[in-house]
Amino acid sequence: MMIPACRLVDLPRGEAYRLDIDPPVSVFHTDDGEVFAIDDTCTHQDASLADGWLEGCEVECPLHASKFDLRTGAVDAPPAKRPVRTHEVHVEDGMIYVRLSLDAPNLPPCVAARLAGGPA
Amino acid sequence: MRTVAVVGASLAGLSAARSLRKQGYDGRLVVIGDELHRPYDRPPLSKEFLAGSLAEADLALEPDAEDLRAQWLLGVRAVGLDGPRRAVRLADGSEVRADGVVIATGAAARTLPGTDGLAGVHTLRTLDDARALRDELSLGGRLVVIGGGFIGAEVASTAYALGLDVTVVEAAPTPLAGPLGETMGKVVSALHADHGVRLLCGVGVKGLSGESRVEAVLLEDGRSVPADIVVVGVGARPCVAWLAGSGIELDDGVKCGADGRTSLAGVVAVGDCASWYDPRAGLHRRVEHWTGARERPDAAVTALLAGGAVEPSAPRPPYFWSDQYGVKIQFAGHAAGADSVTIEEGARDDRNVLAVYRRSGHPVAVLGMNQPRLFMRWRKQLAAAA
Numbered sequence: 001m002m003i004p005a006c007r008l009v010d011l012p013r014g015e016a017y018r019l020d021i022d023p024p025v026s027v028f029h030t031d032d033g034e035v036f037a038i039d040d041t042c043t044h045q046d047a048s049l050a051d052g053w054l055e056g057c058e059v060e061c062p063l064h065a066s067k068f069d070l071r072t073g074a075v076d077a078p079p080a081k082r083p084v085r086t087h088e089v090h091v092e093d094g095m096i097y098v099r100l101s102l103d104a105p106n107l108p109p110c111v112a113a114r115l116a117g118g119p120a
Numbered sequence: 121m122r123t124v125a126v127v128g129a130s131l132a133g134l135s136a137a138r139s140l141r142k143q144g145y146d147g148r149l150v151v152i153g154d155e156l157h158r159p160y161d162r163p164p165l166s167k168e169f170l171a172g173s174l175a176e177a178d179l180a181l182e183p184d185a186e187d188l189r190a191q192w193l194l195g196v197r198a199v200g201l202d203g204p205r206r207a208v209r210l211a212d213g214s215e216v217r218a219d220g221v222v223i224a225t226g227a228a229a230r231t232l233p234g235t236d237g238l239a240g241v242h243t244l245r246t247l248d249d250a251r252a253l254r255d256e257l258s259l260g261g262r263l264v265v266i267g268g269g270f271i272g273a274e275v276a277s278t279a280y281a282l283g284l285d286v287t288v289v290e291a292a293p294t295p296l297a298g299p300l301g302e303t304m305g306k307v308v309s310a311l312h313a314d315h316g317v318r319l320l321c322g323v324g325v326k327g328l329s330g331e332s333r334v335e336a337v338l339l340e341d342g343r344s345v346p347a348d349i350v351v352v353g354v355g356a357r358p359c360v361a362w363l364a365g366s367g368i369e370l371d372d373g374v375k376c377g378a379d380g381r382t383s384l385a386g387v388v389a390v391g392d393c394a395s396w397y398d399p400r401a402g403l404h405r406r407v408e409h410w411t412g413a414r415e416r417p418d419a420a421v422t423a424l425l426a427g428g429a430v431e432p433s434a435p436r437p438p439y440f441w442s443d444q445y446g447v448k449i450q451f452a453g454h455a456a457g458a459d460s461v462t463i464e465e466g467a468r469d470d471r472n473v474l475a476v477y478r479r480s481g482h483p484v485a486v487l488g489m490n491q492p493r494l495f496m497r498w499r500k501q502l503a504a505a506a
Contacts, residue, residue, distance in 0.1 A: 051493040053500060062492040063441060063448065064163075065414050077414060078131070079161050081183040109178065 005096040008035070016050035016059075019098065023105050023115065025087055026050040027096055028070055030057060036070035037087040037098045043106045044080035082106040121219040121425065122147045125208050126190075127198045128224030129153025131161070132391025132413035134181055136222040137188050139421035149190040150216050152208065154197040154225075157247055158182060163410055165250040166274035167443055170257065171281060179247070198225065203367035203384050220424050222417070223363070223374055223382070223389035227356035227408060232266070234327060240334040241350045244271055253351065257282055261348030264288075264337045266325050268295030268309060270442045272353030277444040280317050287318040287345055289325060289337060299440075301455040304475055304487050307468045311445045314471065320345070358393040358406065371395060373406045379432030380420030386427075388420040399434070401454070409440040436503045437485075447471050448492060452499045453485030465494055474498065 003025075006017045011029045018040050019025045026040040026049055034057070040049050042061040049068065053060040058076075060067045066080035073083040084106060088099040107115065124140060126133045129151050137151055153159075160179040168174035193210070200209035201221070208216045229243035242253045253275075257263070263279045265272045268290030276286050288295070296305035312319040324340040328350060337345045358373035368382050369375040374389035376382055378397045382389050391413040395404045412435075419432055442449040458477035465474040466489070474494045477485035483502055488495030 047492065051496055053496055062496040063450070065411050078134075078181045079163075081180070109174070 001100050002090070003098045003100065005037070005098050008091055008094050008096055011035075011096065014054055016052075016054065017096075018048060018050040023107060023111065024048070025098060025100070027089065027098060028054060028059065030054065030070070032056075034070075035089050035091060035096060037089045038068065038070055038073055039084040039087075039105050039107075041084075041105075041107055041111055042066060042068075042080055043075065043082040043084055043108055045108050046111050049084070121145065123216075123218040124149055124220040124222065124424070125206075125216045125218035126151045126222040126224060127208055128222075128226055128391065128393075129155070129159050129192070129194060130224070130226055130391070130413070131159065131181060131410060132226065132417055133222065133224035134159040135414050136224055136390055136417035136421055137190055139418045140425075141188055143421055143425055145421075145425060147219075149188065150193060150218065151188075151190050152193045152196065152198055152210065152216065154195070155246060155248075156195040158192075158194070160247055162245075163441075165247065166244055166271055167278055169250055170244075170254050170275065170278045172254065172258075176247070197362075199362050201363055201366035201368070201387075203387075206384075206386055219386060221387045222420065222424065223368075223387065223393060224391045224413075224417075225359040225362070225393045227358045227392040229352070229356050230354045232325065232328070232352050232354070235334075235352070238328060238330055238334050239332055240330070240348060241328065241352065243352050244275060245356065253349075256349050257284060259348075260284055262287070262346055263349045263351065264345050264347040265351045265353060266337065267353035267355070268292075268312075268319065268321070269353055269355065270296070270299075270440075272351065273309070273312070273444050274442060275351050275353065276312060276317050277315075280315050280445070284349075287320065287347075288312055289323065289339065289345065290319065290321045291324045293322040295319070295321065299455060300451065300487060301458060301461060301477065303461050304455075307471070307473065307475075308444075308449060308487075308489070311447060311471060315445050356392065356408065358395075360393055371404060375404060377423075377432070379423040379428075379430075380416060381423050381428055386424070388424045390417045390420045396435075401457075407438045409438055411439045437499070439499065447489050450488040450492065450495045450499075451485065452495075453477065453483070453502050455485045458484050466491060 017027045024040040047063040051062040057070045058067045073086040085101045090097045159181040197211040229245040262285045265288045294305045295309040326338045329336045373395035376396045380388040392408045395406045437453045439452040466472040472490045474491040475487045486498040
């Protein structure tokens, strides 16, 4: 599924735009001008990676110290142990589109339970 | 370098082992830990694990697929270091000779004198501590937490959520005044009263009463607070006694340069046991934070592998977090040098604030309560300004 996110001109370098779908997805515009989309929720605990520390092609979770690679979703530091999903990004006529991955998301236990309708 | 021994198998030791492999060290790697457990994450011990929402398997710091090609010697304590030979002596009589040694032996919870063997009295530092405390909290009753610092406050918060009757006793007039300063220490510790947890400040503990099991906490002003369970959260002391006679300089922990190098060539120290030189402040200090144990081993391993031939890069300002009563508390920098604190966003009565600490107008620290986004921006600014 292709989802329009935001206009490229509205997303300055070094910033992120969160798509409020469930689970949320975030689009990152790196300082080098590349655009990536990954699942917004840290796989360790419920935190928005769009609020995180973006450096190069890595974003650090705003709560703890886990860093995710925007290109691959790989995590390189604890406490998170699982990668985030990455999504394909297309820019057409100045608009950023995200093609959602068909893989299952790696959500932290509390969020996974909430989405499954269980106790938070 | 053909053998490196990492002494300590918690976050700092694991991070050092990872840094070694990441930085291309290909030799023999021995990790020595006095607990039987593989490296596990401690922050949840006072929160989700204690509350029962995280299981032991969730605490593991190593993903299943990780292989550091290390030899793990677990459940065996290091009892000495022969400095010149760089040989780590172990409690079972054996020794590990190495070309490089990473000291990551952490810190141990301080206890109250005269409370050994009294049932119902706990400290919280290790997984085994947390298991024992969790089992007792599940029975309910009256909990008295001695010490209103972060561990004490988190245990109080978790126990309150489990339905216990909780009292926190703090010797200082304001809890958390050390790390957060008076003003914000008051705001954060007000979370206790918001939830009906009693906070008794400015009064020391004289002792505990009870024959085989604790019955009450006796305060210095003569009061007695009945207790079924007591948690002692009065700080930690660095585990460095085993280094006596090694030739390594000790000073409230292992005295280190700005890159973790000790006074002995080929030996670095990281984590809670290490007192690193802070060039900005011009002094040595031990930073007992998760983030330091995670990040600093990178620099220490670089120094170890290069034999000190590289300039240490400036570490980011210290950062820690806490979760209490559903509020996310985040702090970066050093509050001690500040001459002013202003709330830049949110309201203190809502326990939802972003506060900036300044010295002569320059930000030196930042505190967030339920403000992760703004906090991260300020934290970045703080690092850039440093």
